[in-house]
Amino acid sequence: MSGTLPESIEPKLMIMLVGLTRDGRTSVMNTLLGIDQKHGPSPSSQTTECKMATVQRGDQELVIIDTPGVLNNKKSEEEVKKDIAESITNAALDGGPHVFLLVMRAKHFSEKDKDAVEIIQQIFGDEFKDYTLVLFTRGGRHVPTYKEVMEVDFLKKFIHGDHSFHSFENNACKNVKGEEKEKQVSDLVEKINKMVVKNRKRNAARYTSKMLERAQEIQKEMEMSEPNDTKADIVCKTVEKFVTGVVGEPWVGLVFGIVKSAMEKVDKYA
Incomplete structure (x- = not known):
């Protein structure tokens, strides 16, 4: 991407990573930042606090926020919910995220995956689905098809066509390398930009702090x-x-x- 940006494209995209612990959010962040990963993260590695970094891609700046993994065994569920909600509040100071990347391994999905998605949905509420793009990791081993994704009941609400999910291979892999790794990032950014345009037509290009407040209010009512x-x-x-x-x-x-x-x-x- 070079030259003057089309009016439909945001000069700065705010991207928030959410998902289950050890499903590859940190590796996704490194891939987006252009950090080479010859070896995967250690089995014990976990993001326990919010991390933020920026990278320039042509004329567009990406602001990437990695949040603590859901069902993190180093923190309680309530602590994780609080940390993620606080990261949204901080992001809201800059307008709020344009997209949530729901990061998941491409695999046979378990009850743990379902529970993680439900917890994330509880935090952000029903409007979350309009700002979510499902990102599957380990794309060098398997790239899920639209039919396969639609067979996962707890993911259906986020899928509105091929543009609403994507696959990444973050580590060194004989099946995905060089230009292919660059293309997977470019294709993802293109899908995010399309989502932003779609949401802007609804006069809601970003997930805002008010949306989070509404979600939290409903959650409180349910708990009480x-x-x-x-x-x-x-x-x-x-x-x-x-x-x-x-x-x-x-x-x-x-x-x-x-x-x-x-x-x-x-x-x-x-």
């Missing part, structure tokens, strides 16, 4: 809900609080009734 509360009850309690502050008391009953009716139908067919 009664054991017998349905999903409809939990969502409606949150909506009632929000609507009261925005449109005032007279309209609360109408909006609340519509939301409750819709959520009860969701519960019925869930």
Whole structure:
């Protein structure tokens, strides 16, 4: 990429890496930074705190943020959630991430993978899916097809075509080297830019701190809900609080009734 950037392309892309411990986020960060990796990370290596680095690719600057791995055995789940949420808050000072790279090994997926994705979804809420690109590592061994990815139930919500997932080989590999390694980065950046353009058309080019606040509020409501509360009850309690502050008391009953009716139908067919 050289010369003047098209108006549709951001001069600076903020990229946040999230995923399960030891699935290759740090190696992905090094690949994006152009750091050669002749050997993979040690089996005991874990990112336990947020890391940030920048790299210039042509006329576009990449700001890469690596977060602590979910289900990290050096920290509790609550500590990891707090660290990741704080990293988003810090990123929000610069406008917020354009994309979350959900980093996963290309393999037979386990319950642990599913649990990790669910925890990440809890942290960031439903809007997370609009800013997520699934990045599979160890692409020198296997590159998942669209059909294979769509067979993984807990990943379906993030997949909207071939442009919403990608594969990387981060280490020295006879099947992926030289120009191919450079192309995998260029192709990823191209996919991210397409996602940004799509989100900008919705007037939401970035995941913002307000989105995180909404997600955290819903999470608190779920944690404080009664054991017998349905999903409809939990969502409606949150909506009632929000609507009261925005449109005032007279309209609360109408909006609340519509939301409750819709959520009860969701519960019925869930």
